[in-house]
Amino acid sequence: MEVLDQGVGRVFTDPDADKARAFFRKKSRALVPKVMSVKEAVEKFVHDGEYLCIGGFGANRVPMAVVHEIVRQGRKKMGFAGHTSTHDFQVLAAGKVFNRCDVAYIVGLEARGLSPNARKYMESGEVEVSEWTNYSMAVRFKAGAAGVSFYPARDVMGTDTFKYSGGKIIQCPFTGTKYVALPAIFPDVSAIHVHEADIYGNCRARGITVSDFDVARASKRLIITAERIIPNDEIRRDPSYTVIPYWCVDAVCEVPYGSYPGNMYQEYFSDEDHLREWLKVEENPEEFKKFLDKNIYNCKDHFEYIEKNGGMHKILALREKEWLFKKARD
Amino acid sequence: MADYNVMELMICTAARELEDGASIVVGTGAPNAAAMLAQKTGSPNLVILFEAGGAAPLIPEMPISVGDSRTTWKAIMASGMCEIMETCCRGLVDYTFLGGAQIDMYGNLNSTRIGPDHQKPKVRFPGSGGANDLASFCWRMLVMTPQDPKRFAEKCQFITSPGWLQGGDSRAKSGLPLGAGPYKIITNMAVMDFEPTSKRMRIMSINPGYSEKDVQDNCGFELLKAKKIVENKPPTKKELDILREQIDPYRYVIGR
Numbered sequence: 001m002e003v004l005d006q007g008v009g010r011v012f013t014d015p016d017a018d019k020a021r022a023f024f025r026k027k028s029r030a031l032v033p034k035v036m037s038v039k040e041a042v043e044k045f046v047h048d049g050e051y052l053c054i055g056g057f058g059a060n061r062v063p064m065a066v067v068h069e070i071v072r073q074g075r076k077k078m079g080f081a082g083h084t085s086t087h088d089f090q091v092l093a094a095g096k097v098f099n100r101c102d103v104a105y106i107v108g109l110e111a112r113g114l115s116p117n118a119r120k121y122m123e124s125g126e127v128e129v130s131e132w133t134n135y136s137m138a139v140r141f142k143a144g145a146a147g148v149s150f151y152p153a154r155d156v157m158g159t160d161t162f163k164y165s166g167g168k169i170i171q172c173p174f175t176g177t178k179y180v181a182l183p184a185i186f187p188d189v190s191a192i193h194v195h196e197a198d199i200y201g202n203c204r205a206r207g208i209t210v211s212d213f214d215v216a217r218a219s220k221r222l223i224i225t226a227e228r229i230i231p232n233d234e235i236r237r238d239p240s241y242t243v244i245p246y247w248c249v250d251a252v253c254e255v256p257y258g259s260y261p262g263n264m265y266q267e268y269f270s271d272e273d274h275l276r277e278w279l280k281v282e283e284n285p286e287e288f289k290k291f292l293d294k295n296i297y298n299c300k301d302h303f304e305y306i307e308k309n310g311g312m313h314k315i316l317a318l319r320e321k322e323w324l325f326k327k328a329r330d
Numbered sequence: 331m332a333d334y335n336v337m338e339l340m341i342c343t344a345a346r347e348l349e350d351g352a353s354i355v356v357g358t359g360a361p362n363a364a365a366m367l368a369q370k371t372g373s374p375n376l377v378i379l380f381e382a383g384g385a386a387p388l389i390p391e392m393p394i395s396v397g398d399s400r401t402t403w404k405a406i407m408a409s410g411m412c413e414i415m416e417t418c419c420r421g422l423v424d425y426t427f428l429g430g431a432q433i434d435m436y437g438n439l440n441s442t443r444i445g446p447d448h449q450k451p452k453v454r455f456p457g458s459g460g461a462n463d464l465a466s467f468c469w470r471m472l473v474m475t476p477q478d479p480k481r482f483a484e485k486c487q488f489i490t491s492p493g494w495l496q497g498g499d500s501r502a503k504s505g506l507p508l509g510a511g512p513y514k515i516i517t518n519m520a521v522m523d524f525e526p527t528s529k530r531m532r533i534m535s536i537n538p539g540y541s542e543k544d545v546q547d548n549c550g551f552e553l554l555k556a557k558k559i560v561e562n563k564p565p566t567k568k569e570l571d572i573l574r575e576q577i578d579p580y581r582y583v584i585g586r
Binding site: 056057058059060082084086103104105106107108110111112114119122123124125128129131132133134135136138139142153154155156157158159160161164169177178179180206207208209210211212213214263265266269270272322324 | 357358359381382383384390391393394395396397398399401402403408409410411412415419438442447448449450451452453454455456457458459460461462463466467488489490491492495500501504505506507582
């Protein structure tokens with residue numbers, strides 16, 4: 001197939017579908033319990049140098065316990081999928097976890113503003129970047145989930161976003177229309193936070209799914225954190241709610257309030273005061289170091305982090321806010 | 331002395347562009363406020379979509395994130411990124427609102443970087459997010475932004491999201507879906523559209539209190555002028571009341 005144009009960005013992951021198939025051929029299909037601690041899951045499945053993807057949407061249904069644990073265990077030189085990433089990116093940047101990044105959305109926290117520290121990291125020259133978009137990254141995961149090496153799309157053409165991507169322009173064999181061919185991503189490891197999972201990794205999630213359906217399937221290894229563990233009988237009672245099947249999953253960690261300080265649909269709203277604190281404290285490197293020690297490095301786990309920032313009282317207030325209860329609005 | 335500020339003026343002007351029965355993908359902040367105002371004034375059947383998956387919610391208060399729970403509050407569907415973007419790519423979405431650190435005379439937008447070295451930029455911005463996708467797919471791209479000569483730049487240092495690219499038929503030749511592109515640029519001073527052949531930005535109407543010279547002086551490139559430039563209508567009391575009391579009571583977006 002003739003390539004009409006191509007970007008200069010590096011493709012950080014191998015899009016070869018047959019190599020992915022060879023990996024998945026060996027992946028266990030056994031229905032066995034996979035429950036473990038977040039610490040254990042990160043020790044076992046997240047390694048230096050690998051390519052990482054974090055599910056959810058920045059500060060909504062994000063596996064924050066895993067993100068903190070990756071920083072706490074000092075993972076380095078990873079590749080990262082900067083796809084819809086906001087607070088997750090901010091925390092990983094604080095730990096200098098990655099040195100290459102597929103960029104769709106980074107350094108910002110949407111309406112809350114930009115992260116001074118993440119910005120500094122991305123302006124330092126320490127991180128190699130390729131440019132993409134939220135949809136083109138979603139398509140790349142979709143190609144991975146489909147077990148093919150690329151998918152065509154109609155965005156990015158004509159722009160510098162394309163020029164600095166690793167995409168290639170091709171022509172449709174049926175109509176002659178130009179398309180950008182987007183290479184599949186098969187992440188080495190991903191983490192996704194869901195509402196409910198059974199001990200084998202069958203997952204239910206409510207609200208928006210973002211790209212998690214495809215991220216889960218394209219990933220070679222997958223860590224699930226769940227608000228709660230439910231019986232396998234409940235999964236089998238109505239399988240129409242299952243969004244991720246157990247054979248995609250390597251670890252299941254029960255982490256109530258696991259998206260904190262992010263939002264969790266119909267559970268709790270984001271802790272805007274604490275997210276503002278993150279942005280503010282980053283302006284002063286010394287204060288920021290103390291802040292990271294307090295909130296990540298000197299925390300045993302996610303619960304200690306929540307306890308240090310208001311504990312159950314805070315969580316209850318965020319639950320009221322999520323449901324727009326009158327008290328929370330007064 | 332007018333009893334509204336520039337943000338209120340831009341939001342009210344933008345809301346009037348969104349006709350009843352149309353569909354739109356919005357972000358947080360001012361675009362969201364404009365879409366909510368349109369729903370509460372002349373366009374109750376405006377379909378509001380969010381790129382993370384929220385579809386046609388009854389938005390109870392301004393979202394902080396395009397993926398937070400407000401974007402699916404009493405919605406008709408909680409879907410995902412591909413669902414929303416592909417609805418746009420199929421041609422079902424009429425409008426989107428975008429912005430950036432720089433905009434050029436063809437409506438191209440920069441939200442990626444300032445400085446020549448891509449791997450070590452002087453200033454790093456978030457990048458496309460969903461902006462390039464929405465600018466590529468939605469029929470009419472709207473921009474709402476305060477006007478100054480730095481932002482309205484002769485040349486974007488990086489074209490993150492497509493406007494009319496290099497003007498003329500360059501966008502049609504690029505491979506992007508035909509017929510979609512920048513539609514109107516709404517600023518504190520004026521509303522601009524694009525001359526149909528050259529695709530260059532042109533002044534079509536001016537806000538009360540500003541002159542053509544003000545608009546040109548606050549723009550880094552030469553603006554074309556429509557044959558007849560009219561004065562925009564200021565916000566009505568009804569629009570301002572709804573905006574201040576129902577949409578943004580804490581004045582997060584419209585400010586003090």
